[in-house]
Amino acid sequence: MRIDIISAVPQLLESPLNYSIVGNARENGQVEIHLHDLRDYSEDKHNKVDDYPYGGGAGMVLTPQPIFSCIEKLKGERKYDEIIFTSPGGEPFNQQAANKLSIQQNLILLCGHYKGVDQRVRDMLVTREFSIGDYVLSGGELPALVITDAVVRLLPGVLGDAESALNDSFQNDGLLEGPVYTRPAEFKGHKVPGVLRSGDHQKVKEWRFEQSLERTRQRRPDIYKKFLKEH
Numbered sequence: 001m002r003i004d005i006i007s008a009v010p011q012l013l014e015s016p017l018n019y020s021i022v023g024n025a026r027e028n029g030q031v032e033i034h035l036h037d038l039r040d041y042s043e044d045k046h047n048k049v050d051d052y053p054y055g056g057g058a059g060m061v062l063t064p065q066p067i068f069s070c071i072e073k074l075k076g077e078r079k080y081d082e083i084i085f086t087s088p089g090g091e092p093f094n095q096q097a098a099n100k101l102s103i104q105q106n107l108i109l110l111c112g113h114y115k116g117v118d119q120r121v122r123d124m125l126v127t128r129e130f131s132i133g134d135y136v137l138s139g140g141e142l143p144a145l146v147i148t149d150a151v152v153r154l155l156p157g158v159l160g161d162a163e164s165a166l167n168d169s170f171q172n173d174g175l176l177e178g179p180v181y182t183r184p185a186e187f188k189g190h191k192v193p194g195v196l197r198s199g200d201h202q203k204v205k206e207w208r209f210e211q212s213l214e215r216t217r218q219r220r221p222d223i224y225k226k227f228l229k230e231h
């Protein structure tokens with residue numbers, strides 16, 4: 001898979017893409033991630049990428065020219081499955097959306113900044129808009145990183161234990177993950193539940209499912225109700 005991220009502040013993207021799971025996936029060639037600085041595509045003599053909004057009001061708007069130049073160059077090089085704009089007004093980004101994106105070949109992620117981008121970019125180039133939650137951030141860089149991380153960890157071979165993505169919250173049965181423990185068996189008087197140390201795989205599986213169901217019932221009644229309906 002290849003992901004191209006377009007941003008007015010690509011420096012914001014670097015560290016999270018260079019370490020841990022995503023960094024390793026890049027090093028192992030499981031994903032190719034390219035960052036594009038909008039300023040490099042600006043035809044303005046001061047490399048400007050934003051301007052005042054028509055009609056007045058606070059905040060600057062990213063101008064269409066650098067975005068079009070960048071995306072058109074990329075589209076000339078390969079076919080893109082989706083050109084995604086991060087926006088508080090987009091469809092909610094969730095695990096199901098991450099699963100679907102993870103089977104694509106080439107994605108573009110466009111980060112908004114300031115007040116956002118000129119509407120003509122959204123009308124003419126963007127194929128999907130995703131929101132990472134009902135709050136407003138100062139730029140699309142963190143949302144682009146969230147989407148990239150959620151997608152890359154699903155690519156084949158990226159997570160060491162092939163099963164571990166399946167057991168995550170929202171994945172598989174859609175429930176929240178229950179409690180997990182590691183050594184020591186007792187810490188400051190608090191013991192690891194006996195069943196996890198019993199060696200009885202069937203019992204462990206049942207316990208995990210019950211815990212997962214109970215946690216979901218308590219914390220996310222919306223998901224719990226949906227699960228009961230479907231099972």
Ligand code: SAH
Binds near residue numbers: 088089112116
């Ligand atoms: N005025 C805009 C918000 C601009 S925030 C509005 O009310 O919709 C600046 C940029 O940050 C946006 O263009 C978008 O790319 C990004 N952004 C902010 N919050 C986001 C969220 N919850 N999900 C995805 N992108 C977001």
